[in-house]
Amino acid sequence: MKKQWFTISVYSENNVGLLNRISGIFLKRHINIESLNVSKSEIDGVSKFTIVVHTTEKWVRNIVGQVEKQIEVIKAFYHTDDETIYQESALFKIASNLLFDERQIQNIIKENNSQIVTVAREFFVIAKSGRRNEIDEMHEQLKPFGIMQFVRSGRISVTKSEMQISALLEEFYEEA
């Protein structure tokens, strides 16, 4: 079975220690987490982990089964890139003088659909959202000018198909 990119979405209670429990499942199977994002979800009080892995479908199915088994996990899913809409965000911190000395930088900002989020005397910061390869390309373009700091977020994604978490939770309260 060939390796591919999968996005794992985990809906869970917002409890201390759950991240450790989930990451341990990957650790035990020697599978590297390529990207991790934790945020609130569309449901009040429910957290969402978005985890990207590069592995086989057999392993991702196994992992999602183990993740979903954790007491505080409500539901977990995995999707291929085709099945999701996904993005990452990046920040570039660059010396302010370059903005005036190197006109090309302004073109790079425009062509990459990125924004300047702040300008200070010493530096300015560019924000770029997009797919990883787009961010990588912009990084390559800016690199020759000197990047003071660079950071990229974990992947965030929504799926094309429905993830019926609210219905699941309603069922629980109806049975109460």
Place this chain on the structure above:
Amino acid sequence: MEAVKMKTEETKNKAKLKITGAEAIIHCLLAEGVDTLYGYPGGAIMPVYDELYKFQDKLHHVLTRHEQGATHAAQGYARVSGRVGVAMATSGPGATNLVTGLADAMIDSTPMVCITGQVTRSLLGSDAFQETDIIGISTPVTKWNYQITRAEEIPEIMAKAFYIAKSGRPGPVLVDITKNAQFDEFEFSYEKCTAVRSYTPVPKPDIKAIEAAADLINQAKKPMIVWGQGVILGQAEEELKALVEKAGIPAAWTIMGASAIDTDHPLNVGMVGMHGNYGPNILTNECDLLIAIGMRFDDRVTGNLETYAKQAKVIHFEIDKAEVNKNVYADVAVLGNSKETLGLMLPLIKENSHEEWHNEFKKRYAIEYGEVIEKDIYPTKEGLTMGEVIKEINNAANNEAVLVTDVGQHQMIGCRYAKFKKSKSNITSGGLGTMGFALPAAIGAKMGAMDREVVAVIGDGGYQMTIQELGVIYQLNLPVKIVVLNNDHLGMVRQWQELFFDRRYASTVMTNPDFVKIAEGYHIEAKRVSKREDLEAAVQEMIASDKPYFLEVKVEKEDNVFPMIPTGASVSDIRLK
């Protein structure tokens, strides 16, 4: 916040009173029906022990000689009784000593609640004396864990702990309680937990899957059942037996499933796996339908997965969704509690008998009997065999004993030759293979079933890992029978060295102490047997005793356990010698 995510059931005692967290813990245990627990005191758990002192007429705390012993005793208690085992320890080393038992209970699905003391909340993260991150350490080996830092959390978390430990696929839960939470007072009231919103303990049975399973069973020409501990945990013994008898299906068991059906039942065809019986292993690769019930296709059961039951359709009855298709693809997966799913399927099953197919098992048994079994239990050579000791125990105890085994050769021989009449009679460390398990587990098993004969059969290696628990047996005058099968070796490792490492016996030869004197040091009646003519009488004397009893049997030093599926080989390649 917790309350909205849990369903609770109010207990009768609604009167609110202000008590300390430590006392609250005792009331939680009592509300959960706990009457026995195992543990070891220390600084961070002292307030709870102080309350245990006051409640000793209601709660029997057993002081084990090591915290690991407390976990195994709690496991033995749980496994024999079906109740939740409880173990308690202090912070730091007390807590870390629980880890092996937690891991064992996790992999063998044993319901257990462990309570640990923790340094006071303000000291958390300061590297205080006896502070350790037991939540971090125990996360991979617990079904759930939680650190309580406020007394008010105690009732809800304890209720949740017991509910999670025993519901669905059972497992160990650890609750860590900071010292301030033990001292602080709050208004106590207790409500049992009956559901947690993010947790589905038992999947709802799917009637379509049950019908599909019944169709496959009704059509099969050469069906075979392999059942596991899920049958025992789900209390599905009667349903399993009814299925086996109605459809006339030969049924084999994993080590954890042993005793769910009578050993002498005609359709019980023995154990599968590395040292299981010849017939069920070989015929796994000849059946046309493999019906797995409450088992998880452990590698010690399947051997090489690439050559495991490839010709057969597979039905998997399983409570834990994550086990389905994990190791072996299931053509039909029936999720749910096996008692319920088998019960729903039974009316759809047509009466049948697969005599010719069953004869294939009998033929293989005859081969195994001639090559292995007869030599094991009726040996003609001079040295004593482990098999004949098990046979004598069967006879003396009328096949009614609870057999508690440790890990190694004696464990395989014990499980192969013990005869069981009653479910929950085989207590062993199956998944983790924890040496040192048996002696403390036997203490718990005896206390969980005082009316039953409990015989611990242990190797000379594993015995010395938890030998100090003899102190508990002496202190409680607990009539546990202990048999050490002494071959002066770490026998199973030695066997592998003989077969696969060119007889290089690296660190497997043991110079042992005088085990009889050690037992006598604990004032336990003790005897040693090294001749066949003395064996039967010695075992009978041991079983007849109503006191603790220790029997050392000097067995052949370099015997091997067969049949054997070498690691990575196919079940078809099982060796008889």
